[in-house]
Structures are given as structure tokens and as C-alpha cells.
Amino acid sequence: MTNLSYFIAGYLVIFGLLGAYVLRLVALKKRLEKEHTELTDHN
Amino acid sequence: MLFVNKKLKLLSFLAFLLVLAAFAMVLFYAPIELNMGIVQKVFYFHVSAAWIGMLAFLVAAVCGILYLNKKQLKYDFIAFSAVEIGLLFTAIANFSGMIWAKPIWNTWWTWDPRLTTMTIMAFTYIGYLLLRRGVDNPEKRARFGSVYAIIGFASVPLTFFSSRLLRTIHPTIFGADTGDMAMTPAMYQTMAVSIVAFTVLFAALLWRRSLLAARESELEILRAQTETLEFGEVLDD
Numbered sequence: 001m002t003n004l005s006y007f008i009a010g011y012l013v014i015f016g017l018l019g020a021y022v023l024r025l026v027a028l029k030k031r032l033e034k035e036h037t038e039l040t041d042h043n
Numbered sequence: 044m045l046f047v048n049k050k051l052k053l054l055s056f057l058a059f060l061l062v063l064a065a066f067a068m069v070l071f072y073a074p075i076e077l078n079m080g081i082v083q084k085v086f087y088f089h090v091s092a093a094w095i096g097m098l099a100f101l102v103a104a105v106c107g108i109l110y111l112n113k114k115q116l117k118y119d120f121i122a123f124s125a126v127e128i129g130l131l132f133t134a135i136a137n138f139s140g141m142i143w144a145k146p147i148w149n150t151w152w153t154w155d156p157r158l159t160t161m162t163i164m165a166f167t168y169i170g171y172l173l174l175r176r177g178v179d180n181p182e183k184r185a186r187f188g189s190v191y192a193i194i195g196f197a198s199v200p201l202t203f204f205s206s207r208l209l210r211t212i213h214p215t216i217f218g219a220d221t222g223d224m225a226m227t228p229a230m231y232q233t234m235a236v237s238i239v240a241f242t243v244l245f246a247a248l249l250w251r252r253s254l255l256a257a258r259e260s261e262l263e264i265l266r267a268q269t270e271t272l273e274f275g276e277v278l279d280d
Contacts, residue, residue: 003079003080003081003082003146004081004082006082006085006142006143006145006146007081007082007084007085009142010082010085010088010089010139010142010143011066011085011088013135013138013139013142014085014088014089014092014135014139017131017134017135017138018131018135018244021128021131021248022248025248025251025252025255028255029255032255032258032259032262035262036258036261036262036265039262039265039266039269040265042269
């Protein structure tokens with residue numbers, strides 16, 4: 001690997017992890033809203 | 044609705060713009076370091092991520108103290124969210140550091156004091172998340188979590204000062220007498236913008252995650268009520 005490849009890999013990891021966490025928050029929000037609707041309907 | 048919050052949306056958008064601006068500065072404004080070459084540019088986001096990791100654990104410790112004083116669950120939600128986000132940024136700092144280390148140190152990993160203390164810090168906070176998973180009662184969980192976050196914070200100054208006080212090959216950027224990584228003004232400006240961008244991003248993520256943690260807690264209560272109702276219906280039958 002060249003020096004440039006390590007630079008690209010570094011930023012891929014940084015933005016990859018940040019993006020994955022944002023997606024996790026979005027998925028969690030959707031799941032919680034769905035669960036909240038189900039539980040309030042049930043009650 | 045969870046995110047019908049204009050201030051939060053604005054903060055998230057600002058964080059996005061700042062991260063974009065910081066990355067543009069890394070690419071087009073900061074000069075290429077003579078000895079290390081372009082891979083040195085990983086360090087702008089690496090240092091910012093490490094800083095946010097430590098800031099997040101400080102926020103968790105402060106919220107732990109506030110919870111123990113005021114017994115308000117909102118501080119526990121913020122502490123928990125701060126630890127989760129702190130671990131994310133610590134992971135970013137560790138992995139990006141490893142990628143920088145391979146061409147510079149000729150190894151992905153070495154048991155250097157800074158790297159070792161950083162790993163100890165990360166495992167300390169993984170322990171915090173595991174501890175919380177093991178406790179069902181929300182108040183007990185908040186109390187245990189608060190005490191753990193306060194005691195666990197000891198690992199943060201240990202990590203921060205390890206490269207200043209111990210023999211290490213890890214470069215010290217700020218407050219170093221040795222000047223093992225000399226920076227030009229353009230490099231300092233890029234570094235400053237990156238740190239500000241990550242700090243704003245941290246604030247936005249912390250706000251969002253705390254709201255979700257509060258909602259998780261509400262659902263926990265709602266679920267318990269549903270189970271009680273169902274149990275009552277079974278008894279009536």
C-alpha cells in the first residue's frame with residue numbers, strides 16, 4: 001500500500017464508523033416509535 | 044415524534060457543515076508534511092476524535108455527580124449517551140491511529156503507554172455499558188452507572204498524560220516541550236476547525252441519543268404496565 005492508500009483508508013474508517021452510528025440512531029428511533037405505537041394501541 | 048425539534052435540527056446541520064468544512068481544509072488547505080507525506084493528514088480527525096472521546100467521558104462523570112445529587116433520570120440518560128458516543132470516537136481515534144502507524148512506525152500496533160492506556164480507557168467504558176445491561180431497575184442502574192462513570196473517569200487523565208509523563212513513541216501535539224511534531228499555522232488552523240467540528244457533532248449526537256434514551260426508558264415503563272395488564276387478564280380468566 002502507498003502512503004495515499006493509508007490516507008484514504010484512514011478517512012474511510014472515520015466516516016464509515018460515523019455513518020454507521022448515525023444509521024444506528026435512525027434505526028433505533030424507528031424501532032422505538034413503532035414499539036411505542038404498538039404498546040399505546042395495546043393499552 | 045422524537046425529533047420535531049428545530050434547534051436540534053439546526054445543530055445537526057451545523058455539525059454536518061463544519062465536518063465538511065474541516066475535511067475540505069484537510070484536503071485542500073493543510074500542507075503535506077515533509078517526512079510523513081499525505082498519511083499525516085489522518086491525524087487532524089484522529090486527534091479530534093480522541094479529544095471528543097475524553098470530553099464525552101468527562102460529561103458522563105459530571106452527569107454522574109449531578110444524578111447522585113439531584114436523583115433526576117435525565118442526567119443518567121445524558122451520561123449513558125455520552126459514554127456510548129465516547130466509545131465511538133475512541134474507536135475512531137484508535138483505528139485511524141493504527142492506519143497512520145502502519146506506514147510511519149511500520150506496525151499496526153505497539154504496546155506503547157499511550158496506546159495501552161487508551162485501550163484500558165475504552166475497556167473501562169465497555170464495562171460501564173455491560174454493567175447497565177445487567178441491572179433492570181432504572182434507579183439502581185442510574186446509581187451504579189453514576190458511581191462507575193465517576194470512578195472510571197480516572198482512566199481519562201491517565202490516558203491524556205501518558206504521552207507526556209512516560210517514555211513513549213506517540214507524538215505529543217499540545218503542551219509538548221520536545222516539539223516532536225512541528226506544525227505550521229495552516230496545520231494548526233485545520234486542527235482547530237476539526238476540533239470545533241467534532242465538538243459540535245458530539246453535541247448534536249449527544250442531544251439525539253439522550254432523547255432516544257429517554258424514550259427507551261418510557262417504553263420500559265409502558266412494557267411493564269402492559270405485562271401487568273396481561274397478567275391481570277390471565278388471572279381474571
